[in-house]
Each structure stands twice: as structure tokens, then as C-alpha cells.
């Protein structure tokens with residue numbers, strides 16, 4: 001479905017866009033869950049029309065469902081793109097967006113601090129499709145320029161990046177790539193469309209883990225891809241091949257979460273800045289990697305392309321690695337867990353989260369050590385979180 005941008009403000013659109021025809025749903029305020037795999041046609045002609053032209057009719061939920069369309073309309077509007085597609089997870093959104101662009105023998109430039117499964121997909125493409133990948137830190141524009149080859153097809157970004165939260169110059173990179181016909185894909189899960197709109201900065205394709213801030217309640221899994229019209233045919237084709245639509249209920253849950261996204265993001269941001277500032281001043285904390293802190297080395301760049309900062313960051317504790325378990329084990333309010341973006345605060349030992357058998361020296365070179373803790377600041381009172389961190393830091 002091609003989106004028309006509404007004249008209303010962003011939050012108003014988020015609440016109402018895509019739901020104008022609720023007379024079809026007996027004027028229910030909340031759209032019902034179309035928990036069906038199948039939509040039937042009354043006549044031969046209607047069936048042929050649905051199959052050949054789509055339009056307002058649905059035939060099979062893997063190809064489309066009203067719950068998906070309402071959500072995609074809002075996401076396209078939030079990201080200021082033409083169209084959006086819903087997928088069954090953030091990882092499926094990433095793999096569809098990348099696979100849609102790639103042919104055997106292509107070259108990809110990617111940042112080295114990518115979310116682990118994105119990096120695994122690139123390893124897989126190197127193995128199976130003779131694709132060549134050049135990794136760059138992403139902190140300097142010249143790295144991308146130097147890595148370009150005649151067969152470079154795609155640049156894969158995540159800004160701010162997982163674990164170290166380094167930022168890439170999205171305007172500079174998209175200008176460079178456009179001048180060479182190279183497609184740019186970014187994972188925008190960290191910022192959500194509330195704090196960063198990469199398409200406006202010239203990036204071609206945006207992906208999200210809807211599992212995180214978009215849904216915001218740690219009760220579902222999903223992904224979204226947003227792009228302008230020229231990129232969508234390839235993405236739609238790949239999505240169809242992958243068969244990666246979620247169940248209607250998952251779309252409904254994500255949509256319910258999204259209605260409060262702007263106010264949740266504001267609160268997450270406020271609380272995260274308070275906690276990050278507290279940690280920065282703590283004698284047992286060596287450093288804090290939060291793009292929202294004025295002391296963050298790329299704060300100026302981050303500010304120039306983001307309108308706010310979310311609530312995921314990392315900090316390094318000044319202690320021997322043997323003292324890290326007592327720190328984690330004495331947290332009372334903050335839980336230990338992999339995900340983020342929900343209402344609850346979560347932390348994770350960064351190095352441990354990569355699993356067994358990793359090259360610790362290589363990780364240390366990019367600042368990922370046993371002492372690095374990734375923290376997602378939820379919607380609890382900031383004072384309670386600081387108290388919890390304070391008593392746990394006493395244990396190191």
C-alpha cells in the first residue's frame with residue numbers, strides 16, 4: 001500500500017492514521033484482531049481481481065492482513081518513507097533487507113560492531129554466495145570511501161551501534177553511496193523513528209526490531225522494513241520468498257505498544273540521561289558510552305542527526321573481572337537479560353552475551369571487555385535504579 005503523508009502532527013498520525021475506515025469494523029475504537037489465515041472471495045471475478053491486483057481485498061494473511069496495513073501505514077509515516085512491510089522478527093527484517101539487494105560476487109561494507117546475528121548473516125553470505133565483506137569501525141567517513149570497490153552493492157549500518165554505541169555520519173555516508181549507486185541499509189531499532197529518521201538523511205532502507213521500543217512491553221516479537229518506492233519491489237519479492245509475515249495478534253500487540261511510543265521514548269530518554277550521568281560520576285565506573293552525554297566523543301555528530309537519545313548504553317566498571325559476578329548478582333531491581341526496549345530495566349555482561357569461544361583480545365580492541373555492562377533503562381523511577389546500581393557497585 002502506498003502511503004499518503006497526513007497533514008497532522010506525528011503523534012496524532014500515530015494514533016489515527018490507517019484507522020479512518022473504522023465503520024468497516026462497526027466503529028470500534030480499537031481495530032479488531034483479524035486472526036485469520038484466509039480471506040475468501042464471493043465470485044470468480046473478485047477472486048481473480050484480488051490475486052492479480054490486490055487493492056483493498058485480502059486473500060491470505062502471509063500476503064497481507066488489515067492489522068499489518070494499519071501498522072505499516074503508521075510506520076511509513078513515522079519514518080517519512082513511502083511504504084513499510086511487517087516481518088516476523090527484527091532479524092527477519094534485517095535478512096530480507098540485505099538479501100533483497102545482494103547477488104553472487106557482490107561486495108558489502110559493514111560496520112564491525114553490528115548486532116551479532118546481522119554479522120552472522122554476512123558471514124553466511126561470504127560462505128554461500130561468494131560475497132565479500134569489508135568491515136569498518138564506521139566512525140570516519142573516509143573509511144567508507146577507502147573501502148569502496150567497483151562491485152560494492154550495499155553498506156550496512158547501525159547507528160548508534162550495538163554495545164559501544166558509536167555513531168556513523170548518516171548524511172555523509174548516504175551522499176557518498178548515492179553518488180556511486182550503492183544502497184544503504186540501517187538498523188534504526190536503537191533510536192526508534194521518534195529520535196532518528198534515516199530516510200530523511202538520505203539512507204535508502206530502514207529496518208527495526210519491533211520487539212524493542214516499538215512494541216515496548218516485552219510481550220511480542222516482530223520487525224519492520226521502511227523504504228521509498230524505488231526500493232520496495234525487490235524488498236517485497238524477498239519478503240514473499242521468505243514467507244516472513246507475523247501472526248495478526250503479534251501485529252495487533254505491536255500496534256498497541258506503538259500508540260504510546262512518543263511519550264515512552266521521552267521518559268526513557270530522561271531517565272537514561274539521569275542514570276548515565278550518575279554512573280559517569282561514580283568512582284567505580286571507568287567510562288560510560290551514551291551518545292546523549294555531552295562527554296561522549298561523538299556527541300556533536302549524534303546531536304546533528306538525532307533529535308533525542310534512547311535508553312540503551314554501556315558502561316565499564318573499574319574492577320577485576322572476578323568482581324563482575326557479585327555486581328550482577330546483587331542487583332535487586334534491574335534484571336539480567338538479553339533484550340531491551342521494554343518497560344523494564346535490563347542489563348547484560350557485554351562480553352558474555354557473545355557466547356563461548358570468542359577471541360577476547362579482538363573484542364578488547366574495540367572496547368568490549370568483561371567489565372563492560374550494557375544497560376537498558378526502563379520506565380521505573382530513576383532514583384530507584386540509581387539506588388540499585390549504587391548498592392551493586394559497592395560489591396565490586
Ligand SMILES: Cc1ncc(COP(=O)(O)O)c(C=O)c1O
Nearest residue numbers: 089090091115187189209211222
Ligand atoms: C540492534 C538490534 N537489532 C535487531 C535485533 C533483532 O531483533 P529481533 O529479536 O526482533 O529479531 C536486536 C535484538 O536484540 C538488536 O539488539
